[in-house]
Amino acid sequence: MKKIVAVCACPMGVAHTYMAADAIEEAAKKLNMKVSVETQGAGGIEDKLKTKEIQDADLILFATAVKVSQTERFEDYKEKLVEITLKEAINDSERIIQENT
Template sequence: MKIVGVSACTVGIAHTYIAQEKIENAAKKLGDEVKIETQGTIGVENELTDEEVKNADIVLLAVDVKISGEERFAGKRIVKVPTEVAIKSPNKLVAKLHEVVAAK
């Protein structure tokens, strides 16, 4: 499965990057292709390309704040959770993404 997403916390420092790492590790364990863009105090990093978004099976937004560029996910299946969920239960979260995609 191909997962793309964005992580962004209220402060834009620690939780943004911890969420990214936890999601990517959990997804890779299941053999998924995954790329999580971060939006924090130093701007956008690991920016998603239009091609990556187009080819994604699902979009994960692990965010606590409004993010920029959310409109690029229009028409995609989106799961939105607080960063805390991604940090505390990344394996359950990725399993849920699989359920959502399978339930087409």
Template sequence: MKILAVTACPSGVAHTYMAAEALEKAAKAKGIEIKVETQGSIGIENKITMDDVKDADVVILTKDIGIKETERFNGLPTVKVGVSDVVKKSDQIIDKVEAYINSKKQ
């Protein structure tokens, strides 16, 4: 299972990176591969490539501010969630995404 995520917040500072860290920690705890791109005040970091996309099962996008280059994810199941929810509830988000992916594989 491979999850992609893009985090961004209106100020492009703290919550962008806190959300990325929270998702990485939650996925790692469950043994799930994840790559998180941040779109913060200093630009795009850890950019998701088309190679990443072709192997992905789902993408998580924060919805508080427009995400750049979302066309990369066309055809992938997409979960949109508020950046503060990602920070506070990343374990539950990963659990729900995992359950969804598993249900589609059966």
């Protein structure tokens, strides 16, 4: 089973962040893939991805409208990293995941 991790972030870390996270989770499950999603916003990091989750991921998605915090965790895995907008994540997660795994 393929594994996906994602970071969703917007300035406030409320509506669009969670909409994108939900869309990514739904698409991954539909495609029979394991998924873990971290959210970031004004309140900080929630559901922080574990190092092992990042290492084992077949795909890392950044669905963001702001700079991701603590990007150094992803430095060694840039070849698996795809950056998209929150709008793309909300509207087109399934296609994006399929094209990048």
